[in-house]
Structure formats: C-alpha cells, structure tokens
Amino acid sequence: MEIGSQIEGCYRNTSLGMPCRQGSVPPLGIDARTVEDIQAGVKFAADYNLRLVVKNTGHDLARSTGRDGFMIWTHNMKGIVIHDKLTPAGAPVTEFHEQAVTVAAGVQWHEVYSKLDDVKRMMVGGVTNGGSVGAAGVDNVLEFAVVLSNGEHVTANAQQHPDLFWALRGGGGATFGVATSVTYRMYPTVVAVLLEVAVDPSYPNQALKSSIEECIRISPTLTDMG
Numbered sequence: 001m002e003i004g005s006q007i008e009g010c011y012r013n014t015s016l017g018m019p020c021r022q023g024s025v026p027p028l029g030i031d032a033r034t035v036e037d038i039q040a041g042v043k044f045a046a047d048y049n050l051r052l053v054v055k056n057t058g059h060d061l062a063r064s065t066g067r068d069g070f071m072i073w074t075h076n077m078k079g080i081v082i083h084d085k086l087t088p089a090g091a092p093v094t095e096f097h098e099q100a101v102t103v104a105a106g107v108q109w110h111e112v113y114s115k116l117d118d119v120k121r122m123m124v125g126g127v128t129n130g131g132s133v134g135a136a137g138v139d140n141v142l143e144f145a146v147v148l149s150n151g152e153h154v155t156a157n158a159q160q161h162p163d164l165f166w167a168l169r170g171g172g173g174a175t176f177g178v179a180t181s182v183t184y185r186m187y188p189t190v191v192a193v194l195l196e197v198a199v200d201p202s203y204p205n206q207a208l209k210s211s212i213e214e215c216i217r218i219s220p221t222l223t224d225m226g
C-alpha cells in the first residue's frame with residue numbers, strides 16, 4: 001500500500017477500514033527503567049539521527065509527541081528516597097538541608113504525597129521542568145540528576161552545572177537533558193482547610209453572598225481547629 005493513500009492519524013471518527021498512520025506519536029521508543037536505559041536511548045537517537053521525545057505521563061498536552069521521532073518513556077522509572085539530612089553534590093559538608101526527598105522520573109505526585117504523609121512531611125509539587133504553574137514547586141528543587149545529549153549523567157545544582165540548574169527550572173521540557181531524578185525540599189506537615197467556592201456572578205443572590213462571607217469569616221477558626 002502506498003503511504004500517500006493513508007491518513008496521518010488514527011482518530012476515533014476515522015471511517016472504518018481507512019488505513020491510518022501514527023500521527024504525532026513516535027513509532028519507536030523504549031520503556032526506560034534505569035539511568036543506563038536512558039543513556040542507551042539518547043545514544044541510539046544520536047547514532048541514527050532521530051528526533052528525541054521524552055514522555056512521562058503525557059499529561060502536558062502534546063509536548064511529549066514528535067512525528068517520526070524516537071520516544072524515551074519514563075513512566076515506569078520509580079523510586080522515592082527520603083533524606084533526613086542532605087548535602088547537595090559538590091557542596092561543602094557544612095552545607096546541608098534538613099529534610100529532602102529524591103523522586104525518580106516516573107513517580108507521580110500522588111505517590112510522593114502518600115509516602116511523605118506516612119512520615120508526617122509534605123512538599124510542593126507541580127510541573128518541574130516547565131517552570132511550574134505558580135512556580136512554587138520548581139522553587140523547591142535542590143538538584144536534578146540529568147542525562148545530557150552526549151550520554152553523560154550529571155547532577156545539576158547550585159554548586160555543579162549551575163547554568164544547567166537554572167535552565168532546567170525555567171522551562172523547555174526535555175530541551176536540556178533527560179531528568180532521571182529530582183530532589184526537593186520537604187517540610188513538616190501543616191494542617192490546612194481547603195475551601196473551594198464557584199460562583200456564577202450573572203445571578204446576584206444575597207443569600208449566597210452572605211453564606212460566602214460567613215465561610216470566609218470562619219475559615220481561620222476552622223483552620224485553627226484542624
């Protein structure tokens with residue numbers, strides 16, 4: 001069959017029997033489980049001059065796709081290490097952080113939060129190599145372990161590769177390397193009450209307004225009560 005007679009993507013509304021191609025999803029990839037897997041994937045892409053795509057969950061719409069590319073899929077790269085005391089790589093031993101957590105590339109936030117809850121600790125999550133929505137998560141990164149385009153595995157932090165550390169926290173997805181793990185500050189758990197109110201302002205409603213005012217008024221008391 002000629003490629004030209006196929007459509008580009010296999011969509012749900014495609015007519016039955018119509019041959020379709022892979023669209024923007026890379027046709028080749030690896031299920032990376034270790035640093036060595038990622039190094040091998042980076043080398044393979046370089047050797048065969050393939051467009052390299054890194055995907056974890058794929059939740060960040062379409063940023064982990066690449067037509068005819070080669071994918072490194074990190075979703076199964078698991079591992080969470082809690083540090084009571086951490087001296088960043090390359091820092092003097094006198095410099096340390098009390099309470100940090102190292103999270104492998106495929107770990108999802110619900111897994112980290114649940115693990116930290118067991119030890120009465122918390123951290124700030126959010127997309128890390130995209131600058132974070134609201135930036136709080138990325139501001140808590142202490143260091144990244146990254147495979148570079150030459151296959152080298154390095155630690156980037158304030159002491160080592162500080163320019164790379166700066167770039168990785170600013171955005172760009174996998175532009176600067178493939179993160180194998182990220183280490184974050186963590187904090188003692190604090191009790192908080194989350195109150196979410198959605199209001200349609202096109203319908204003025206005095207009773208609703210009064211109840212929202214009351215919720216806001218009592219929220220400090222609710223928080224204090226745990």
Ligand SMILES: Cc1cc2nc3c(=O)[nH]c(=O)nc-3n(C[C@H](O)[C@H](O)[C@H](O)COP(=O)(O)OP(=O)(O)OC[C@H]3O[C@@H](n4cnc5c(N)ncnc54)[C@H](O)[C@@H]3O)c2cc1C
Nearest residue numbers: 054055056057058059060063105126127133173174178179
């Ligand atoms: C509806 C919606 C709500 C969202 N809400 C929030 C929010 O509240 N807070 C927030 O911070 N974000 C939010 N995001 C952004 C999104 O959640 C994050 O981008 C996503 O969780 C990142 O996870 P991921 O790495 O698995 O995503 P992916 O889509 O797999 O990857 C995202 C980017 O990171 C790159 N990447 C993935 N793994 C690696 C790696 N190991 N090394 C280097 N690069 C890598 C990919 O190439 C891609 O460019 C939201 C997105 C959507 C669609």
